[in-house]
Amino acid sequence: MAEKTEAQKRAQKNYMERFAVARVRLEKERYEAIQAHAQAHKESVNSFIKRAINETMERDNNSVADSKDE
Numbered sequence: 709m710a711e712k713t714e715a716q717k718r719a720q721k722n723y724m725e726r727f728a729v730a731r732v733r734l735e736k737e738r739y740e741a742i743q744a745h746a747q748a749h750k751e752s753v754n755s756f757i758k759r760a761i762n763e764t765m766e767r768d769n770n771s772v773a774d775s776k777d778e
Contacts, residue, residue, distance in 0.1 A: 742757075
């Protein structure tokens with residue numbers, strides 16, 4: 709593979725600055741179960757985790773809104 713040009717390096721650096729990295733420590737067996745689940749649903753572990761977080765936050769926010777209506 710060819711060496712990256714300076715423009716490619718700058719572009720990648722600018723792209724990566726948009727993101728934060730969150731590390732999660734899991735027991736290997738748990739990670740393997742998550743990986744198998746993600747593969748079964750044709751997604752990466754990363755996209756599965758992001759989806760799980762988004763769905764949980766939405767559900768939590770809806771339950772807070774529901775409790776305010778009471």
